[in-house]
Every structure is written in structure tokens, then in C-alpha cells.
Amino acid sequence: MTKTNGLNASALRDRLQELAKREGIHQWDLGAACSDDCSVQVDRGEAKQLKAAQRSSITVRVWNGDGLVGITSTTDLSEAGLEKALTGAHEASRFGNPDDVPGFSPLATAPLPELDRPLKQRRGILPLLSTLREAEADLLARHPAINSVPYNGLAESLSQSLYLNSDGALREMQRTQASLYLYAKAEETGRKPRSSGAVRLALGSGDLDVSGCIEEAVERTVSHLAYRPIDTGSYRICFTPEAFLSLLGAFSSMLNARSVLDGVSLSRRESLGTSVAVPFLSLHDDGLHSGNIGAAAFDGEGTPTRRISLIEGGVLSNFLHSEATARAFGVAPTGHAGLGAKVSVGPDWFVVSTTEGVSSGHDLDHKTHQDPFVLIEDLSALHAGVKASQGSFSLPFDGWLVKGGERISVEAATVAGDIRTVLNSLLHLETESEVTPRGVSPHVWVDGLSITGEA
Structure with a gap:
């Protein structure tokens, strides 16, 4: 995938290694995410909300000499912010829970699966606004009982995820994603309002099935009138x-x-x-x-994503599983962990x-x-x-x-x-x-x- 002006994984790893060495820290890992998002909402053709945001966050974990773990999260990606996060996690490790000590995933350096998810060109707020206005107008014209589309939105984003650790793991990926939702309200005289809608997802906003989303929203909404x-x-x-x-x-x-x-x-x-x-x-x-x-391609602990049978x-x-739960069960991590104060596990x-x-x-x-x-x-x-x-x-x-x-x-x-x-x-x-x-x-x-x- 092509690079953008996001986080530089190699430079981040090198800086962390240097800071850790200076602080006497021998074991650490880091999960990072940044995104560049824009979204629009409309109300009867008028712009209701136009929003663009750049978000970044880093979670740092540090293991002290007693094997206890401290964790710090920050949105300050400057060198000073990174140093503060690392030293803060080191200090917090003194209060780590000895009964719940996560470790590095044994698969954090294993080969990653190939993902066919090419990055798509983002169109920007004004083209998104134009598309959503047209979609709303089209939907409103489809049936006389449909009088509004109170919930709607068109969004696109570019995001980047990283995982690094002191054992040499370096994971990074970028992806684009777009979403469209149209939730219509219909009302007939003497009857209660009825609502329904549809959602579409795609790698880029230009690939969204806008007409299909309109058709489904209309069909679902009208079908609930009687x-x-x-x-x-x-x-x-x-x-x-x-x-x-x-x-x-x-x-x-x-x-x-x-x-x-x-x-x-x-x-x-x-x-x-x-x-x-x-x-x-x-x-x-x-x-x-x-x-x-x-x-x-990987989870919050750097474990590769894979297909797993749950009920056969x-x-x-x-x-x-995460690394900790897999260790408790004597199996391999499955790639479903999220990095946090307590490592979470969830389905994909x-x-x-x-x-x-x-x-x-x-x-x-x-x-x-x-x-x-x-x-x-x-x-x-x-x-x-x-x-x-x-x-x-x-x-x-x-x-x-x-x-x-x-x-x-x-x-x-x-x-x-x-x-x-x-x-x-x-x-x-x-x-x-x-x-x-x-x-x-x-x-x-x-x-x-x-x-x-x-x-």
C-alpha cells in the first residue's frame, strides 16, 4: 500500500528503543492508530453537518524488572509526548496487577496474511455533500408518504494502525473506508410514522452503491406503512x-x-x-x-488475523483469544485482541x-x-x-x-x-x-x- 503523511513506524521504533535504553526499560510495546476522516449530513438539501477530523492515539505498555506491567495512552505524538508516555507507563508498572500480566504474542513477528484492500482516492467534503444531497432528494421523491430522511450520513476515512515491541515486532497497515446510511421516515394521514433505512460500505466513497442504498431504504420504509x-x-x-x-x-x-x-x-x-x-x-x-x-491483517497485539472455527x-x-487468554488455555492467540489497560477480546x-x-x-x-x-x-x-x-x-x-x-x-x-x-x-x-x-x-x-x- 502507498504511504501517506501518517506515522513512520521505523522512526517511531528507533526513537522508542533509544528512550527505553536511556530509561533502563528492557521490555515495552506500543499500539498506535491515526485517522483522517470527513463526513457530511444533510436536511432537505441543506448541509446539516460538515465535519473533518484528524485523530491520533498511542498506547504504550512497559514491563518492569518484577515483570509487572504499566500502561499509558496519549494523543501527543511529539517526541516529548512519547517520552512522557514511556516513563509514565514505567512508573505505573509499580502498581501493575500481578494476577493479570499480559505478555508479547508469540505470533507478533509471524508472517502476515495478504489483504487485497487497495487504498482509494478520497473525494473530500464538497463532493460528498453533493452526492448526499442528490441521494436524499432521490429518496424523498420515490414515495409520497416519505416526508423526511432524519438520519443520514456519508463519510470517508484514511486510517493507519501500528504495533511495535522491543522484541522486534513491526506491524503497520493503512486502509480507506467509506460509508453511507439513509434512514427515512414515512407517514400517512391518521397513521403512526414508520421508519427504516439502509447502509452501504466500500473501500472508497466513489465505490459506494448509492442507488442500491436508496432502493433498499425506500422498499423497507414503504413496506412498514400498512x-x-x-x-x-x-x-x-x-x-x-x-x-x-x-x-x-x-x-x-x-x-x-x-x-x-x-x-x-x-x-x-x-x-x-x-x-x-x-x-x-x-x-x-x-x-x-x-x-x-x-x-x-493483525490485531492489537500484532497477532495475524485468521479464519477460526467457533462452532462446527x-x-x-x-x-x-488474546495472548493472555491463549496462554491460560494452552493454545495459540487467534488474532482478536485489543490493546488497552486490560486486553480485550472481540469478534471480527x-x-x-x-x-x-x-x-x-x-x-x-x-x-x-x-x-x-x-x-x-x-x-x-x-x-x-x-x-x-x-x-x-x-x-x-x-x-x-x-x-x-x-x-x-x-x-x-x-x-x-x-x-x-x-x-x-x-x-x-x-x-x-x-x-x-x-x-x-x-x-x-x-x-x-x-x-x-x-x-
């Missing part, structure tokens, strides 16, 4: 790919070794190798997937698929199925309505009651259940998978979930 209440009861459910990935993401702690060690996960150490879902479900985390616009044939096969890009050679025994298709079912398009209030360590959820949703092929928008309702029950009562995964901003998944069918309609 809404009706739904009776409270137990229903057969079909989750759209985005909705199912949202639900999985809300319970990702069951796949997270850090959460397991902290005792805040549904899983335990001994859960590995046990059945957690129906045999035809498999789940991978694949941060390198071609559909992942924001793919990174319904059996829990792996957890997501979920890929839901049908286990090869295993059939669900059903042939369900949300486009043609005639018996009544509820098609859930979007889940809301995921932070408030999910008890991740208990497995339960109760979430408002947008969707339709489908009868004989006719879609009836649900006025207001919540869906409730337990993620363990859901994974073990899946009926079917449709054959066609979709790439979404959250990952990859087909439509997923579940039986017997409780829906509470508006009283």
Missing part, C-alpha cells in the same frame, strides 16, 4: 441475515475466552467440545473475508453456514413459504434487552407477519427467548447467504419464540 398489531403468542420465526448476526453478536461473550476467564460468559472452560447448537449449524470468525471492508456441526470448537466478522453434509430436514424459503411466520428484519435495544451472562433476551423488532405470501408489517412488538434454546431449536438455514455490514449469514428459521404485541 402496519397492524400482532397477537401475543409463540411463533415460527425467520431472522434476516442482519437480524441473526445482531443476535449472535449480542451473545458473543459465549465465544470469548476473556469473558470465560472473568466468569461473565455462558460458556466455561469445559464447554469446549460440547454441543451448543443444532448439528447443521457452523459458525466461523473470518476477519479476512472478502466482504469485510474493514479487514485488518453444532459443537463449540474454539474460543476467541462472523460467518454463519450450514455444516457440510448435514441437512436440517426442512426446505423453508422466506420468499415462498405459505404458512404463517414472522420475518424479523431488525432488532433494537440490544444493550438494554440482552442479559449476555444469563442467555436471555427481550428485544423490540421491526418485521412482518407473513401469511400466504402476504407481508403485514408488525406495529410494535418484542421477541423474547434464550440464546441457548434458539441455537438448539433452529429449524433451517436457507441456502443463499448474504454479505451484510455485520458479517455473512443466510436467513435463519427458529421455532417457538415468544412475541409480545402492543397492548
